[in-house]
Amino acid sequence: MSIDALLETPQLGPNDYASNQEVRWCPGCGDYAILAQVKKTLASLGLPREKTVFVSGIGCSSRFPYYVNTYGIHSIHGRAPAIATGLKLSRPDLSVWVITGDGDALSIGTNHLVHAIRRNVDINIILFNNRIYGLTKGQYSPTTPLGHPTKSNPYGSLDNPLYALSLAIGCEATFVARSIDVHQEHLGMVLERAAAHKGTSFVEVYQNCVVFYDGAWDYATDRDSKFETILELEHGKPLIFGKNRDKGIRFNGVEPEVVALGNGVSEESLIVHNEKAEQPTLAYFLSRMHQPDFPEPIGVFRDVLRPSFDELVDQRRREILDRIGGPRDLDRLFREGETWKIGDGASQSAQA
Amino acid sequence: MNSFSPIQASSPKKTVLMREGDQAVQQQPGSSAVVKDRVELREATVRFAGDSGDGMQLAGTQLTTVSAAVGNDVATLPDFPAEIRAPRGTKAGVSGFQVHFAGQRIYTPGDKVDALVAMNPAALATNLGDLARGGLLIVDANSFTKRDWEKAGYTSSPLEDPALAAYRVISVDITDLTRDAVKDLGLTTKEADRCRNFFATGLIYWIFDRPLDPTLRFIAAKFGKRPAIAEANRRVLMAGYHYGETTEAIHQCYVVRPAKLPPGEYRSLSGNQALAWGLIAAARLSKCDLVYAGYPITPASDILHELAMRWDYGVTTFQAEDEICAVAAAIGASFGGEMGVTASSGPGISLKAEGLGLAVMLELPLIVVNVQRGGPSTGLPTKTEQADLFQALFGRHGECSIPVLAAQSPADNFETAIEAWRIAVRYMTPVMILSDGYLANGAEPWRIRDLSEYEPIPVRHPGPDTQGFLPYRRDERLARAWAIPGTPNLMHRIGGLEKQFDTGAVSYDGANHQKMVQIRAQKVAGIAREYPPLTVVGPERGKVLFVSWGGTFGAVRSAVQELLETGHEVAHTHLRYLNPLPNDLGEVLGLYERIVVPELNMGQLAYVLRANYLRPIKSISKVMGRPFNVEELVESGRQALEED
Numbered sequence: 001m002s003i004d005a006l007l008e009t010p011q012l013g014p015n016d017y018a019s020n021q022e023v024r025w026c027p028g029c030g031d032y033a034i035l036a037q038v039k040k041t042l043a044s045l046g047l048p049r050e051k052t053v054f055v056s057g058i059g060c061s062s063r064f065p066y067y068v069n070t071y072g073i074h075s076i077h078g079r080a081p082a083i084a085t086g087l088k089l090s091r092p093d094l095s096v097w098v099i100t101g102d103g104d105a106l107s108i109g110t111n112h113l114v115h116a117i118r119r120n121v122d123i124n125i126i127l128f129n130n131r132i133y134g135l136t137k138g139q140y141s142p143t144t145p146l147g148h149p150t151k152s153n154p155y156g157s158l159d160n161p162l163y164a165l166s167l168a169i170g171c172e173a174t175f176v177a178r179s180i181d182v183h184q185e186h187l188g189m190v191l192e193r194a195a196a197h198k199g200t201s202f203v204e205v206y207q208n209c210v211v212f213y214d215g216a217w218d219y220a221t222d223r224d225s226k227f228e229t230i231l232e233l234e235h236g237k238p239l240i241f242g243k244n245r246d247k248g249i250r251f252n253g254v255e256p257e258v259v260a261l262g263n264g265v266s267e268e269s270l271i272v273h274n275e276k277a278e279q280p281t282l283a284y285f286l287s288r289m290h291q292p293d294f295p296e297p298i299g300v301f302r303d304v305l306r307p308s309f310d311e312l313v314d315q316r317r318r319e320i321l322d323r324i325g326g327p328r329d330l331d332r333l334f335r336e337g338e339t340w341k342i343g344d345g346a347s348q349s350a351q352a
Numbered sequence: 353m354n355s356f357s358p359i360q361a362s363s364p365k366k367t368v369l370m371r372e373g374d375q376a377v378q379q380q381p382g383s384s385a386v387v388k389d390r391v392e393l394r395e396a397t398v399r400f401a402g403d404s405g406d407g408m409q410l411a412g413t414q415l416t417t418v419s420a421a422v423g424n425d426v427a428t429l430p431d432f433p434a435e436i437r438a439p440r441g442t443k444a445g446v447s448g449f450q451v452h453f454a455g456q457r458i459y460t461p462g463d464k465v466d467a468l469v470a471m472n473p474a475a476l477a478t479n480l481g482d483l484a485r486g487g488l489l490i491v492d493a494n495s496f497t498k499r500d501w502e503k504a505g506y507t508s509s510p511l512e513d514p515a516l517a518a519y520r521v522i523s524v525d526i527t528d529l530t531r532d533a534v535k536d537l538g539l540t541t542k543e544a545d546r547c548r549n550f551f552a553t554g555l556i557y558w559i560f561d562r563p564l565d566p567t568l569r570f571i572a573a574k575f576g577k578r579p580a581i582a583e584a585n586r587r588v589l590m591a592g593y594h595y596g597e598t599t600e601a602i603h604q605c606y607v608v609r610p611a612k613l614p615p616g617e618y619r620s621l622s623g624n625q626a627l628a629w630g631l632i633a634a635a636r637l638s639k640c641d642l643v644y645a646g647y648p649i650t651p652a653s654d655i656l657h658e659l660a661m662r663w664d665y666g667v668t669t670f671q672a673e674d675e676i677c678a679v680a681a682a683i684g685a686s687f688g689g690e691m692g693v694t695a696s697s698g699p700g701i702s703l704k705a706e707g708l709g710l711a712v713m714l715e716l717p718l719i720v721v722n723v724q725r726g727g728p729s730t731g732l733p734t735k736t737e738q739a740d741l742f743q744a745l746f747g748r749h750g751e752c753s754i755p756v757l758a759a760q761s762p763a764d765n766f767e768t769a770i771e772a773w774r775i776a777v778r779y780m781t782p783v784m785i786l787s788d789g790y791l792a793n794g795a796e797p798w799r800i801r802d803l804s805e806y807e808p809i810p811v812r813h814p815g816p817d818t819q820g821f822l823p824y825r826r827d828e829r830l831a832r833a834w835a836i837p838g839t840p841n842l843m844h845r846i847g848g849l850e851k852q853f854d855t856g857a858v859s860y861d862g863a864n865h866q867k868m869v870q871i872r873a874q875k876v877a878g879i880a881r882e883y884p885p886l887t888v889v890g891p892e893r894g895k896v897l898f899v900s901w902g903g904t905f906g907a908v909r910s911a912v913q914e915l916l917e918t919g920h921e922v923a924h925t926h927l928r929y930l931n932p933l934p935n936d937l938g939e940v941l942g943l944y945e946r947i948v949v950p951e952l953n954m955g956q957l958a959y960v961l962r963a964n965y966l967r968p969i970k971s972i973s974k975v976m977g978r979p980f981n982v983e984e985l986v987e988s989g990r991q992a993l994e995e996d
Binding site for chain 1: 418420421617619629636670676677681
């Protein structure tokens, strides 16, 4: 942006991205923290409000678009990535964000999620994972832990949970990250990285539902335990965690292994994170680390550059039209193949 | 129609294809060694039938093109199995293509077939019933071995069946002659045999005096990169043609004069192609980019194929992961300010229903096409039906009225697409177009249009300086404004939750919901103000009125014309708009004692008319995967006149 443009464009603050709607999540809901960080991110990136669109499905998190002063569609359950794809096909110039939840993205809308990611549509998908259906009042979701009792399975869930990041990486996601609602600074960093990435950015946010699954992520947010349960990924740095940064992760064959540093175990033996790795193998490996056996990584798992779908579509569109100097005349279309003329005297002549 | 006199064995030269008004002229066509009669016919119907791998669709398409090119009016009926290649030689694998061409306006592919090409016994078994008595039956004699006819379920050779005496059988060694014609080209037997369809085509061309040039050009273009194959097909086409010229088995050829069509430049156009082109034209008229999102489904896929070839006309196509994504992506494109379109058939439309509800709530322009097929469920995927009218009118949750238009003939899909987009934009609403398998795959001559013949479709996106913008403020037609992302100052959020009047904010207020439901319904109902008046063919008032919609137009119009010509006082009106119904329909219905509604369903329009106009309606229902025959509707008309 030129200096003149900067001078002309008033610098927007986070509050300029707030809509006039009263925010109606439950008091204490993790969504508030995410909303605050998103507005901050939009402001810090200087994204023009009119060029930004939030698309959501159904669920508590999907009310999100109403609360940001950009363009937005609060659509139908699970379909936000599909609507966003169509929007990007018609308007590649827009910054499009999909706000979704574990039920919306990983249950009813999995198909669209999978295909938006593998196409690498240039959208930012923020998945609020609270491990429960909140809006419908407390049924188990695809991320609810095995055995956890809910209204729809009071004896405990029998469904094996789905790990959002493993799924996304399996779909060849080009940007995959995880953060935590209350971990504000980290969340802000992850959102900025996601917004900067060209292609599908997939971000899982651990988000607490105070009403139907309060404490689902306590292990990851608790002041005392979080250093043992969470591992902050940094590109090019070894996987180290612990309050005293005295533990690490190394390969034991093809499995991760937690080791205490010292006593002959040095940092050199640890896995070094590489978010730019061509193959998603390491990212997938990291996405398989779960409590209680392993600390759960947060941060950017993978960030590689591949052509985005809408970019490819737009490129092809332009190439074709540039080559012929703009869209062809319909007369040409209508006269493809055999045509013939009928005069007033019903005489006709055929033409190729 | 099709009132042939039976064959008279004693005078084989007297054609049975002749009917009143036809004349025999002794002439010497071309440089033929054998002098043959040229007989003028008003119309003729030819059907190619063979294995699904025999190229019958190609033969039929070529006959369609050349017939249209000589100026005939043409109507076609392709008929193919759901399996790509059912076991060879079995009845399940028979594929057919019927072409009706005439020296006057025609509206149907013909009830009875005047000439049937049967490439094998299975094709004979499944198609002979439609051949007019005394009609021409051309068979590939090489394909009628014991093994062949046993596969088709015969217990003796069908060619020796005395019942065939009712037809003029022309038994030709098509396979042998085809192989002979290409023997020095180095083709495999399989490759050579794949040219057999062109022998049959050439023979039919000679019999019906069709020019070879268009098909020769087609062969050159299609097989240009494989010269041996191109040459083989060319030779076989010529071999078939010359066989007709020289064989003693055929005594005359038939001439069908050009029809008196309005002056202009013409081409042959199929229904799905017409729809695709209509969408492109609508995009041009509205200066929008067409974004088409589809998922493969028979018989709608050809719309996707056609549009996928047309990026050079500014089209963007997107093959979605499922039907739901297709409608959602189209909605996304419309939200972006472009022309969002999706098409499918019944099962896919079911999946899109929730998306349509959203589009109604968002009040965005959108086109959804249903190319109907036999249902429910997978049903008869390659056959035609009109049984999704209820689905189009009522197949959503909530009070969810959308405009519904139906095309009446293959080429009419072009006009329908333009009109649908005009309505969608003017009223900010999703619009459903109903086509069907018969309309989609059928073809007819189409007068090539110039876009200047159409009113532009004005699209107004409010600009950043719009004063007092509210997303759900309405104009005099009750349409809201189409403000699009990228416009400063007009940022707004829309969604599936009920909207507050004007502001578009989420509202759970009961009184507001009542108001909004009524406004959405009124908005759609108001579209009928802009319809042209209904046209009625036949007496202005009287005993019987036929009411048709969609693809049954042709059969009903033909039947009514025939009834009128024979002194039966029946009238016909056709409904292009199924929702909202025309404002003058009640009045028109009131002018007749008896209302007859033929439909390829169990009486869905009849049901709607009864409910709306409290009139007894006689429903003529057929669900056999095929269009109505004219004859059966003529009979229905006679009965309706005789009833008390």
